[in-house]
Amino acid sequence: MTNALDVVSLRAGYGAINVLWDVSLTAETGKTTVIVGPNGAGKTTLLRAIMGLVPVTAGDIRVNGQSRKGAKTWDTVADGVVMIPEGRMIFPDMSVEDNLMMGAFPRACRAGWKRNKAMVFDFFPRLAERRDQIAGTLSGGEAQMLAIGRGLMEQPRVCLIDEPSLGLAPVVVDEIFRILGQLRADGMTIILVEQNTSRALKIADHVHLMQSGKVVLSERGDAVDLDRLHALYFAHDAA
Numbered sequence: 001m002t003n004a005l006d007v008v009s010l011r012a013g014y015g016a017i018n019v020l021w022d023v024s025l026t027a028e029t030g031k032t033t034v035i036v037g038p039n040g041a042g043k044t045t046l047l048r049a050i051m052g053l054v055p056v057t058a059g060d061i062r063v064n065g066q067s068r069k070g071a072k073t074w075d076t077v078a079d080g081v082v083m084i085p086e087g088r089m090i091f092p093d094m095s096v097e098d099n100l101m102m103g104a105f106p107r108a109c110r111a112g113w114k115r116n117k118a119m120v121f122d123f124f125p126r127l128a129e130r131r132d133q134i135a136g137t138l139s140g141g142e143a144q145m146l147a148i149g150r151g152l153m154e155q156p157r158v159c160l161i162d163e164p165s166l167g168l169a170p171v172v173v174d175e176i177f178r179i180l181g182q183l184r185a186d187g188m189t190i191i192l193v194e195q196n197t198s199r200a201l202k203i204a205d206h207v208h209l210m211q212s213g214k215v216v217l218s219e220r221g222d223a224v225d226l227d228r229l230h231a232l233y234f235a236h237d238a239a
């Protein structure tokens, strides 16, 4: 089967500052690909580069086997690649329901907004209960659910999810990972960036460790030795 997404020898960065150095990885269709790595390794930059938010200077990005290097963010979203950003980035002055409707804006998913909204409310009953609440008053966990729900309104074929457990209480982290596990069981293709390595590994089909803008370890989720991963993870800090 064609991979949902291939990143091939990608270089990208911010102006004169190059961050990603020949990064290659694939997101197999229907699988969860987890990217871990210390602060500043380039994980978010990679997701942004896939979305066309950071300029790519070399390499390629393929969606369903088609080269999309240089594509505008809008076209990437139209291809079904959706990013759920770190820090949620919900619209704090808008209601929960209106935030979800912002996810229905891309042309390809306008027709299905009613069905998609019903699906999101089924998935997140807590959002359904709070549909009229102003998003800025949601708890951290509810705001993360809203960010995921808004992403699902875009009918993604590939979901890029950046640190969804960041800053949440352990019991809420449990809930977020339960949701991610359910999306995985439903066959969603996911690229998950997480600092919570041990939790992320439990739902990982494939794992990539990034260090200083490079992928330094790529393994199947069930083959990862956590001690070895941690040793590599912290090697950079010790250097």
Ligand SMILES: Nc1ncnc2c1ncn2[C@@H]1O[C@H](COP(=O)(O)OP(=O)(O)OP(=O)(O)O)[C@@H](O)[C@H]1O
Pocket: 014, 017, 019, 037, 038, 039, 040, 041, 042, 043, 044, 045, 046, 195
């Ligand atoms: N807008 C920007 N302009 C210049 N440099 C940036 C910008 N955003 C990020 N960087 C730099 O790019 C490097 C990689 O950052 P990035 O946010 O991708 O790392 P990360 O692995 O996601 O880290 P974290 O886990 O802390 O979020 C860092 O050195 C960071 O300072």
